[in-house]
Structure formats: C-alpha cells, structure tokens
Amino acid sequence: MLDAQNAFVAFDRVQKSYDGENLVVKDLNLSMPKGEFLTMLGPSGSGKTTCLMMLAGFETATHGDITLDGVSINNIPPHKRGIGMVFQNYALFPHMTVAENLSFPLEVRKMGKSTREEKVKRALDMVQMGDFAGRRPAQLSGGQQQRIALARALVFEPELVLMDEPLGALDKQLRETLQFEITNLAHELGITTVYVTHDQTEALTMSDRVAVFDDGRIQQLAPPDELYEKPQNSFVAQFIGENNTLEGVIQEIKGDTCIVKLDSGDTIDALPVNVAEVGERTKVSIRPERVEFNRDRLHADAHTLKAEVLEFIYMGDIFRTRLRVAGTDEFVIKTRNAPDQARLVPGEMIEIGWMPQDCRALDA
Amino acid sequence: MTEVLAADGRPLKASLNRALRRQKLRALALIAPLLIFILVSFVMPIADMLFRSVENEIVADTLPRTVMALEEWDADSGDVPGEAVFDALYTDMALANEYKTHTRLGSRLNYELTGISSLFRKSGRRVGRFDTDVYTDAFQDADPAYSDPAQWATWMADDTIRANLPITADTYDAWAQMIVEAEGDVPAEEEPWDFVYTALYQDATAGADLPIGVDLSGIEPVSLSAQFADVDEDWLDPEVWQTIKIYSPEYTNGYFLNSVDLLKGSDGIEARPESEQIYVTLFIRTMIMSLSIMGMCVLLGYPIAWLLANLKDSTANLLMILVLLPFWTSLLVRTSAWKVLLQQQGVINDVLVWIGLVADDGRLQLINNQTGTIIAMTHILLPFMILPLYSVMKTIPPSYLRAAKSLGATDWTAFWRVYFPQSIPGIGAGCILVFILSIGYYITPELVGGTKGVFISNRIAYHISSSLNWGLAAALGTILLAVVLLLYWVYDRIVGIDNVKLGG
Ligand SMILES: Nc1ncnc2c1ncn2[C@@H]1O[C@H](COP(=O)(O)OP(=O)(O)OP(=O)(O)O)[C@@H](O)[C@H]1O
Numbered sequence: 001m002l003d004a005q006n007a008f009v010a011f012d013r014v015q016k017s018y019d020g021e022n023l024v025v026k027d028l029n030l031s032m033p034k035g036e037f038l039t040m041l042g043p044s045g046s047g048k049t050t051c052l053m054m055l056a057g058f059e060t061a062t063h064g065d066i067t068l069d070g071v072s073i074n075n076i077p078p079h080k081r082g083i084g085m086v087f088q089n090y091a092l093f094p095h096m097t098v099a100e101n102l103s104f105p106l107e108v109r110k111m112g113k114s115t116r117e118e119k120v121k122r123a124l125d126m127v128q129m130g131d132f133a134g135r136r137p138a139q140l141s142g143g144q145q146q147r148i149a150l151a152r153a154l155v156f157e158p159e160l161v162l163m164d165e166p167l168g169a170l171d172k173q174l175r176e177t178l179q180f181e182i183t184n185l186a187h188e189l190g191i192t193t194v195y196v197t198h199d200q201t202e203a204l205t206m207s208d209r210v211a212v213f214d215d216g217r218i219q220q221l222a223p224p225d226e227l228y229e230k231p232q233n234s235f236v237a238q239f240i241g242e243n244n245t246l247e248g249v250i251q252e253i254k255g256d257t258c259i260v261k262l263d264s265g266d267t268i269d270a271l272p273v274n275v276a277e278v279g280e281r282t283k284v285s286i287r288p289e290r291v292e293f294n295r296d297r298l299h300a301d302a303h304t305l306k307a308e309v310l311e312f313i314y315m316g317d318i319f320r321t322r323l324r325v326a327g328t329d330e331f332v333i334k335t336r337n338a339p340d341q342a343r344l345v346p347g348e349m350i351e352i353g354w355m356p357q358d359c360r361a362l363d364a
Numbered sequence: 365m366t367e368v369l370a371a372d373g374r375p376l377k378a379s380l381n382r383a384l385r386r387q388k389l390r391a392l393a394l395i396a397p398l399l400i401f402i403l404v405s406f407v408m409p410i411a412d413m414l415f416r417s418v419e420n421e422i423v424a425d426t427l428p429r430t431v432m433a434l435e436e437w438d439a440d441s442g443d444v445p446g447e448a449v450f451d452a453l454y455t456d457m458a459l460a461n462e463y464k465t466h467t468r469l470g471s472r473l474n475y476e477l478t479g480i481s482s483l484f485r486k487s488g489r490r491v492g493r494f495d496t497d498v499y500t501d502a503f504q505d506a507d508p509a510y511s512d513p514a515q516w517a518t519w520m521a522d523d524t525i526r527a528n529l530p531i532t533a534d535t536y537d538a539w540a541q542m543i544v545e546a547e548g549d550v551p552a553e554e555e556p557w558d559f560v561y562t563a564l565y566q567d568a569t570a571g572a573d574l575p576i577g578v579d580l581s582g583i584e585p586v587s588l589s590a591q592f593a594d595v596d597e598d599w600l601d602p603e604v605w606q607t608i609k610i611y612s613p614e615y616t617n618g619y620f621l622n623s624v625d626l627l628k629g630s631d632g633i634e635a636r637p638e639s640e641q642i643y644v645t646l647f648i649r650t651m652i653m654s655l656s657i658m659g660m661c662v663l664l665g666y667p668i669a670w671l672l673a674n675l676k677d678s679t680a681n682l683l684m685i686l687v688l689l690p691f692w693t694s695l696l697v698r699t700s701a702w703k704v705l706l707q708q709q710g711v712i713n714d715v716l717v718w719i720g721l722v723a724d725d726g727r728l729q730l731i732n733n734q735t736g737t738i739i740a741m742t743h744i745l746l747p748f749m750i751l752p753l754y755s756v757m758k759t760i761p762p763s764y765l766r767a768a769k770s771l772g773a774t775d776w777t778a779f780w781r782v783y784f785p786q787s788i789p790g791i792g793a794g795c796i797l798v799f800i801l802s803i804g805y806y807i808t809p810e811l812v813g814g815t816k817g818v819f820i821s822n823r824i825a826y827h828i829s830s831s832l833n834w835g836l837a838a839a840l841g842t843i844l845l846a847v848v849l850l851l852y853w854v855y856d857r858i859v860g861i862d863n864v865k866l867g868g
C-alpha cells in the first residue's frame with residue numbers, strides 16, 4: 001500500500017459537509033499511484049461527485065488534506081491544478097466548434113497557433129473524430145460529443161483526468177465501445193484516472209482498482225476480482241454482482257472456517273470475514289455460481305441445505321434457478337449450460353452446499 | 365420521378381393534402397380570433413397612420429374649383445393669381461362656408477403658413493355678403509323667370525342649356541347638392557344664391573346664350589379679387605396662393621419634410637428657418653438617449669440577472685419580487701418619486717451636500733434634463749432587461765464555467781469566453797425590448813425631462829392631443845417606425861435575430 005507521501009493523488013482524512021449538519025464525505029483516505037485507473041462506485045448520493053469536485057477544486061474539503069504529486073492542493077484554484085475533467089453532460093461549449101472547444105485549454109495556456117492546431121488534430125484523431133472539427137456540439141450525437149469531451153480533457157496533456165459518469169447517457173452498446181476506448185487511451189497515455197460511475201459492470205471491466213462508496217465512506221478499495229470474490233462487508237457483497245444472503249448467528253469458529261446457525265435452524269459452513277466471536281449475528285454471502293447441488297462434488301463432511309426448485313430460467317449461456325432455501329424464496333443459483341448439466345424442474349427437491357471459503361460470513 | 369400512389373390508387377400527395385385540409389382548417393379557425401384582433405388592433409391602426417402621414421385630400425375636396433383654376437397659375441411668378449382663380453374661390457368658399465369645412469382647411473393650411481386659419485375664418489364669414497348681389501338683381505329685374513326656383517330646375521335639367529352654360533351648370537349642381545345636404549331643403553323650391561347668378565353672369569360675359577336674353581351691358585362687373593382683398597389684404601399675398609397650390613395634390617410629402625425640418629418652398633425643398641428646426645435634433649436625441657438607457661440597463665441588469673440565476677431558488681424568488689416590484693406601482697408614482705429624490709433640494713442632493721461631496725451652492729442639476737430622463741427611464745425599464753437575461757442565464761448550466769476552469773481558464777476568461785457568449789441572446793432580447801420601449805416612452809420624459817430631456821414621442825403626443833396636426837404626428841410616427849425597423853435589420857445583420865431569446 002502506498003502512503004500519502006509518495007502517492008500521486010492522496011486524500012488524507014478528508015471530510016466534507018455542505019450544510020454544517022451532515023457529513024457528505026466522512027473520513028476519506030485514499031492513495032493512488034501514478035497511472036492508475038481508479039473507479040469510484042456507489043449508490044446515488046454516496047458522495048462520489050463531491051470527492052471528484054474536491055479534487056478538481058470546485059468544492060473545498062471541510063477537513064483534511066488532498067495532495068497531488070505530494071503537494072497539498074487545498075489552496076490552489078481549479079484552473080491552476082491542471083486536472084482534465086469530463087463532465088456527465090459533456091459541458092462542451094455550445095457556441096464554439098469542436099476545434100475551438102479543443103483549442104480553448106491550449107489558448108488559455110497561451111500556446112502558439114501552429115502548436116494548437118497540431119495538438120487539436122492529434123487529440124481528435126486519437127478519438128477518431130478527425131472529420132468533425134468544424135461542427136458545433138449540437139450537431140453531434142451523444143457518443144460523438146462524449147468523444148470530443150474526452151479529447152478536450154486530454155488535449156492539454158494533464159497527468160490526472162477525472163470523469164464523472166461520462167457514459168451515463170449512452171446506450172449499452174456504445175457504452176461498451178467507449179469503455180474500451182477510454183481504458184485503452186488512459187493506459188496508452190499513462191494518465192492517472194479517477195472515474196465515477198454507478199454501473200458496477202463498468203467499474204469492474206475498466207478499473208485497476210475500485211473504491212466502493214456508501215454513506216460518505218469507502219467501503220472497500222480493491223481490484224475488481226478481489227472486490228467480487230472477497231467482499232469485505234455485506235454492503236459490498238450486495239452491491240457488486242448477484243449475491244445470496246442468509247442470516248444467522250455464529251455458532252462456532254475454528255481457524256479459517258466457522259459454523260453458522262441460520263435463523264431457520266439449519267447450520268452451514270462459512271469463512272469468517274468480519275465476525276469475531278461466537279453468538280454474533282451475521283449475514284452470509286454466497287455467489288450464485290459457487291453453489292453446488294451435485295452431492296458428488298461436495299466435501300463428504302460439508303453441511304448441506306434442503307432446497308425446493310421454484311423456477312428455472314434458461315438464459316442461453318447459463319441457467320438461472322430460483323430456490324426456496326432456509327426460509328427465503330430468493331435464493332438463486334447459476335449453472336453453466338454444458339452438455340452434462342442437469343436442468344432442474346420446478347417442484348424438485350434438491351440438496352445444496354458449497355466450499356466453506358465461498359461462503360463469507362459478514363457483518364449483519 | 366414516378367408519382368407515388370396511395371392504397372386507393374390516387375396520388376399520395378393528393379390524399380395527404382385531403383387528409384391535412386381538415387386539420388389546417390381547424391388550426392385556422394383556432395387562430396382566427398387572434399388574427400382578427402391583431403388585424404383590427406395592430407395592422408389597421410398602423411396602416412391608417414402610414415396613410416395619414418401622406419394623405420392631403422382636404423384641399424382638393426374643399427376648394428376643387430380653385431385648385432383647378434390654380435393649375436394655370438405660375439407659382440414662381442411672384443404675382444397674385446388672375447380673376448378666374450378668385451371667381452372659383454368665391455364659389456368654393458361660399459359652399460365650404462355652408463358645409464363648415466373652410467375652418468378645418470384653414471387649420472390644415474395654417475400648419476404650413478401661419479395666419480391662413482384666421483384668413484379662412486374671416487372670409488367664410490364675409491363671403492355671403494359680397495357685392496355680387498348686383499348680378500342677381502340684374503337677372504331677376506330683367507325677367508321674373510330668373511327668380512323662379514322651378515324654372516331654374518327645368519333649365520338645369522335641359523342638356524342643351526347645360527352645354528351652353530357650363531359654369532352655371534356646375535355651380536348650380538354644387539349649390540343644389542349643398543341645399544339638400546347642408547340645409548335639408550328642396551332645390552326646386554329655393555331661389556338660387558348669389559354665387560349661382562355670378563356664375564351665370566360669367567357664362568354670359570363669356571358669350572353664351574342665356575335661356576332668356578338679358579342685357580348685361582349696364583352692369584358694372586364686380587371684381588372678386590377686390591372683394592376678397594377687402595376681407596383681408598392677405599389674399600393679395602402670393603405666398604398664400606403658393607401654399608394653397610403646393611398643398612393642393614391629394615398626397616403630400618409635406619408632413620415628412622416637416623418631420624425632418626424641411627419645407628416645400630416655391631422653388632423646391634428647403635430647410636426650415638433655424639428657429640423652427642426641432643425634429644431632427646429630437647430624433648437624434650431620442651436615439652442617443654434610448655441607447656444610453658439601454659446601455660445603463662445592460663450594465664445594471666447583467667449583474668443582477670447573474671445573481672438571480674445563481675442564487676438558490678428561495679432567495680432568487682425574493683429578489684425577483686423586488687425586481688418586479690416596480691411593475692406593481694403606478695408609473696406616475698414612480699416617476700414622481702424620482703422627482704422627490706432628484707430635485708435640487710431633493711434627497712440625493714441633500715445627502716451629497718451632507719457628506720460634503722458637493723457644495724451647497726453647487727447642487728447638481730439631476731432633474732428636468734437628460735440626466736433625469738435617463739435615471740428615471742433606466743429604473744422603469746430595468747425589469748425588461750433583467751427578465752430575459754435571467755431566463756437565458758438560468759438555462760446556462762454551471763458545469764460550463766466549471767469545465768472552462770478545469771481546462772485552465774481564470775475566472776474572468778471563463779466568464780468572458782464561455783458564459784458571456786451564451787448570455788448574448790438574453791442581452792439581445794433585453795436590448796431590443798428596452799430600446800423599443802424607450803423610444804416610444806413619453807410620460808416619464810414629460811415629467812422629469814424638462815425641455816432638454818424630452819423625446820420625439822412627446823412631440824407626437826403633442827401633435828395628436830394639442831395641436832391636432834395628426835398628419836405630422838403620423839409622419840413622425842412613421843419615421844420612428846422606419847428607424848426601429850432599420851435598427852432591427854442592422855441588428856439582424858450583426859447579431860442575428862434568431863440569436864434573441866426571451867427564455868428557455
Ligand atoms: N451543492 C450541494 N449543496 C448541498 N448538498 C449537496 C450539494 N451537492 C451534493 N450535495 C449532497 O451531497 C450528497 C452527495 O452528493 P454527490 O453529488 O456527491 O453524490 P453522488 O455520489 O455523485 O451521487 P450520484 O451517483 O447520484 O451522482 C447528496 O446527499 C447530495 O444531496
């Protein structure tokens with residue numbers, strides 16, 4: 001882990017309140033190395049934009065320190081921070097052509113005309129918009145505007161680029177293309193990127209690391225795979241991907257496994273993640289694809305649960321089966337569509353189980 | 365290209381038109397009331413004003429024979445017209461006196477030459493008592509048939525006699541018409557008046573055969589020019605006749621010439637005497653002051669609108685009420701309040717003297733001059749600048765400014781390069797509103813403008829309500845309208861009229 005001193009971007013115990021009553025950002029600590037693509041992911045109102053605005057200089061932190069390349073930027077006005085920014089509504093200047101929009105940051109940096117033209121052209125080519133230099137933003141499609149906004153944020157070669165839900169207004173297909181292009185560009189140019197989204201797929205596919213925000217705090221900061229496979233708390237487990245939750249009480253902890261007594265009376269094996277003592281309430285989280293109903297593939301001494309098949313959905317590549325397990329109707333399992341894969345029939349009674357390390361006992 | 369056919373085989377275009385016709389008719393019916401209202405309340409008055417500014421039928425209508433006779437007369441000769449003109453004037457004047465139109469004509473011509481009004485009034489009063497009764501007596505003494513109204517009527521119905529006596533026939537017809545219209549009597553029962561006998565005498569001396577021969581050699585001819593000169597010497601002034609002749613056509617550019625301080629002299633268009641030149645100065649002053657008021661409104665209104673657009677809604681609403689407050693008080697009250705504030709012993713001067721900025725004997729003249737007009741009008745028209753500006757600024761998302769700053773622009777550059785250009789449509793709309801309102805304003809300049817701070821509209825109001833010179837008022841109004849349209853055109857060329865937004 002980097003410490004605040006040699007990180008490129010660092011938030012050090014940052015707090016923010018707009019009204020003096022509620023903390024919108026509570027004790028934010030975050031360090032980013034140079035060149036990292038970090039995504040802030042979280043539900044609406046969790047403080048993502050606020051963090052971005054503090055970094056860009058449009059909001060001041062109520063408490064704490066933000067450093068950029070080791071220098072505290074609390075007192076540097078936004079225009080001197082040299083941070084590129086892509087806004088959710090693109091914020092392309094409607095009275096300027098695409099080329100003028102791109103040349104604006106260069107003009108205010110007092111660059112010569114020929115340098116400007118060359119850089120604008122390079123930036124436009126970079127986002128494959130070379131033919132649109134003379135158009136007004138209103139004459140472009142949403143995706144094209146997005147590309148221009150990106151080019152404008154990059155044209156003055158900032159080392160840090162902030163993007164606030166840049167793809168929020170686009171359709172799925174275009175979003176996927178642009179996600180790919182943005183990550184490619186960011187890595188090619190070696191820029192450090194802070195990307196805000198509340199689309200978890202976007203966060204998982206694009207980022208080096210994802211910071212999951214809730215209630216003004218970072219709930220977990222980890223690379224995508226770790227985030228998905230090893231959620232640190234039940235919020236993250238719920239928020240990222242599909243997840244089955246069972247509630248119960250810790251009955252026994254032995255080393256890196258524990259036994260949980262569910263509210264329905266059944267007992268299961270789990271991995272204690274942030275539970276400490278016997279008797280504590282817990283939410284256990286199991287990913288649908290890690291549930292096994294083939295007795296042969298389970299440990300001989302693994303705990304199993306009885307389940308009734310409620311619904312079988314054929315989804316092409318996978319089968320999604322909804323079960324009644326331990327008092328809940330919402331238990332879902334996913335199985336790969338393979339030739340030897342059994343197709344469950346509603347009404348069928350089966351037995352399910354899992355490897356203890358796939359079942360994480362989290363906070364209640 | 366082959367014609368596209370609808371399912372029933374008819375051309376698709378025709379089918380579409382048929383389908384749309386009902387819709388169009390309904391749309392037309394819906395806007396019809398407004399259309400009629402606009403036509404009646406807007407297009408017609410303006411058309412009427414445009415017409416009045418050139419209309420001049422009154423001279424030819426009131427003095428038709430005189431106008432005809434004057435065609436022979438050379439206005440540049442410096443001579444008084446010949447006897448024939450006075451003969452015609454006699455008949456016209458006698459008739460006009462009965463119709464009571466000669467005074468109106470007098471007032472009309474008085475705009476062009478002072479004194480004509482009283483000349484006409486006097487002459488109308490005296491024209492019935494001219495010495496022409498000697499002709500009447502001569503005819504009636506010679507044969508009683510000449511005093512018989514029925515006989516006259518028979519003669520005047522006879523085409524040979526009418527052809528013989530052209531002047532008499534024309535005069536008798538006019539007289540008969542007048543008897544019916546003005547007196548409500550029957551011509552065949554009324555003895556013709558002196559001027560009809562005068563006409564008969566003129567025909568006779570021209571050699572025409574009378575219906576009943578009369579020896580007229582013993583009659584001393586009455587000189588009508590002498591008769592008129594007896595009423596007023598001015599009838600022998602060629603200038604009076606020049607004026608009548610210049611203004612005898614049905615349409616005149618006289619009002620327009622007057623509006624730009626020119627006049628129609630006997631030898632073409634010339635400048636008015638220095639002392640009578642007011643309108644050009646007034647037009648220029650109106651333009652300059654309206655532009656100053658517009659500029660002041662932009663300077664004062666822009667920051668306010670910006671503040672309004674950027675405050676949170678509740679505060680902005682309160683401020684907006686303050687902005688609109690002037691609309692809730694009477695214009696007169698507001699203007700009078702400015703009188704209280706601005707006069708030399710007024711609040712502002714008192715404060716300035718009190719804090720020692722001006723000496724007590726050097727109190728500022730803030731009212732009854734252009735300063736007063738500009739201050740009061742700026743105050744009154746400010747909301748018309750703020751409202752469009754506000755509604756345009758409200759649509760500029762704050763993210764533009766943020767984007768500009770994140771791209772490295774200082775606060776000022778961000779404002780000037782990004783925010784300001786986007787607010788121009790609001791400035792344009794506000795400027796057009798304020799400018800057009802202010803060049804037409806007259807109450808406030810009237811009250812606080814003194815003599816140096818009045819607008820052209822004050823003169824228009826004066827001509828409409830006091831001097832009753834509607835033609836001149838219409839010409840001034842037309843010029844004002846033309847100037848506004850011209851400026852509108854210039855604005856369109858420079859800024860583009862689709863660049864004007866009142867909101868959204
Ligand atoms: N200018 C402001 N004044 C007062 N409160 C604000 C302001 N901006 C944001 N907030 C509040 O701060 C909290 C966090 O807002 P923020 O915009 O950071 O959320 P977000 O995570 O970006 O949400 P979203 O995903 O919806 O964009 C919200 O409760 C919001 O109401």
Ligand SMILES: [Mg+2]
Pocket residue numbers: 048049050164
């Ligand atoms: Mg946000």
